[in-house]
Amino acid sequence: MNFTKMHGLGNDFIVIAGESRLPDNAASLAVSCCNRFFGIGADGLVFVLPSDRADFMMRIMNSDGSEAEQCGNAIRCVAKYVYDNGLTDKTELAIETIGAGVQPVRLQVQDGKAVSVTVDMGIPVLNGLSVPTTVDRNPVVDYPVEIDGVTFRFTAVSMGNPHCVVYVDDAAGFDLYRWGPKLEQHPLFPKRVNVEFATVRSREYIDMRVWERGAGPTLACGTGACATLVASVLRGASGRRAVVSLKGGDLEIEWAEEDGRVYMTGPAVTVYRGTLVE
Numbered sequence: 001m002n003f004t005k006m007h008g009l010g011n012d013f014i015v016i017a018g019e020s021r022l023p024d025n026a027a028s029l030a031v032s033c034c035n036r037f038f039g040i041g042a043d044g045l046v047f048v049l050p051s052d053r054a055d056f057m058m059r060i061m062n063s064d065g066s067e068a069e070q071c072g073n074a075i076r077c078v079a080k081y082v083y084d085n086g087l088t089d090k091t092e093l094a095i096e097t098i099g100a101g102v103q104p105v106r107l108q109v110q111d112g113k114a115v116s117v118t119v120d121m122g123i124p125v126l127n128g129l130s131v132p133t134t135v136d137r138n139p140v141v142d143y144p145v146e147i148d149g150v151t152f153r154f155t156a157v158s159m160g161n162p163h164c165v166v167y168v169d170d171a172a173g174f175d176l177y178r179w180g181p182k183l184e185q186h187p188l189f190p191k192r193v194n195v196e197f198a199t200v201r202s203r204e205y206i207d208m209r210v211w212e213r214g215a216g217p218t219l220a221c222g223t224g225a226c227a228t229l230v231a232s233v234l235r236g237a238s239g240r241r242a243v244v245s246l247k248g249g250d251l252e253i254e255w256a257e258e259d260g261r262v263y264m265t266g267p268a269v270t271v272y273r274g275t276l277v278e
Contacts, residue, residue, distance in 0.1 A: 003033075004081060005040065005271040008073030010219030010248030012271070013060075014040055015081050017048035022059050030061035033276065040274070043215045046074050048081060054094035054102045056082055062214030069099020070160035072222015072251075072264050076117040079105045080268040083114045100160025114268065121223070121262040124230045124255070125158035132162060134188050141234050147182045154183075155231035159262065162193045162213070163227035167235075171199040171207040172247075180211025196224045200232055203239045208246055219248030226262045229253040 004015045014033050023029065030045035032038070044060050051057035058078045060068040068074075075095055082088050091107045091114075100122050108116040125131060126139035133156050135143055140156035154164040164183060168174050174197045183195045195211040208228045210221040225244035232238035233255055241254040251266040 001276040002273065003040070003276055004273045005042070006077040006081065006269060007248075007271060008076045008220060008222065008266060008268050009246055009251070011071075011073040011221060012042045013044050013046045013074050013077055014042045015046045015048065015077060017081065017085070017087070019047055019049060021049060022047055026059070026061050027065035027067075030063060031065045034063035043212070043218050044068065044071065044074060046071075046078060048078055048087075051096040051102075054096040055088060055090065056093070057096040059098065062212075063216075064214045066214040067098070068161060068214065070097045070223055072119060072121060072159070072224075072226060073220055073266075073268075074222075075103060075105065075119055076222065076266060076268040079107055079117045079119075080114040080270070083107055083109070084270065097160060116265060116267050118263060118265040119222070121159055121226050121264050123260045124227070124262055126156070126230075126234075128156055131156045131158040131193075132190055133164075133193075134190060139234055141231075145183070145186060145188055147179070147186065152179075152183070155234060157227035157230050159223040159226045159230075161223055162189060162191060163196060163224055164189065164193045165196045165198055165228050165231035167237075168197050168199060171197045171209045174209060176209055176211050176217045180217065184211060184213050194221065194224055194227075196221070196228045196231075198228045198232070200237045203237075204242050206232055206238060206242055206244050208244050210246070220246040220251070222251060222264055222266065225251045225253050226255075226264055230255055230262065 128135035
């Protein structure tokens with residue numbers, strides 16, 4: 001089985017194409033292949049599959065074997081993969097996901113290769129029960145959650161997958177390893193949750209660090225960046241267009257007022273190709 005190692009701002013994936021459907025052993029394959037000591041090493045295993053509704057379908061297995069509904073960095077990698085490898089000659093195409101439906105993408109091409117991808121990430125879900133959380137509010141903004149005697153306040157957003165955005169004084173220096181897993185698995189989030197710790201530096205610039213559900217701390221999270229921009233707008237802390245700065249680099253995020261949809265623009269990079277052996 002051939003694979004391509006790719007990343008979006010350091011959020012890295014093993015991309016596999018050519019399968020007609022998701023393999024039965026996809027979960028165990030993800031666990032073994034994503035292991036950074038005994039495998040290839042990645043945050044997730046991504047399958048590019050046929051679709052009856054779009055140009056391609058994307059299925060993402062996290063490094064712990066669970067399946068992610070959507071991933072903003074992975075969808076940019078898939079778009080670059082299919083274009084660079086001649087599976088399509090379109091610079092505007094649609095990719096199906098299991099959590100966010102069919103998502104349009106637009107590629108910026110240079111010297112025959114996709115260098116940047118803009119993704120229509122859709123309309124954010126703000127109803128607490130639909131995110132899902134156990135909080136019956138719409139929207140859920142600055143809602144308190146207590147862990148080990150410390151009270152955090154989170155804003156809940158779904159971008160096809162669940163997010164809880166927490167504002168802190170210094171996102172870059174925040175202790176992800178202590179608080180990330182406790183929030184991810186808190187009973188308020190029945191399907192667990194991706195956790196973003198954010199610091200708004202200005203109305204056009206936000207620092208963010210992420211603890212991803214099923215993967216732990218990653219260098220970037222596209223859906224998390226989108227959720228953070230939406231949460232910042234809901235709190236009146238930022239404009240509807242801002243740079244979200246992650247450990248792996250920057251994403252340009254816009255929550256368009258005219259259609260209510262979130263647009264994400266950022267890079268995708270091919271690292272190397274290889275073959276999986278038994």
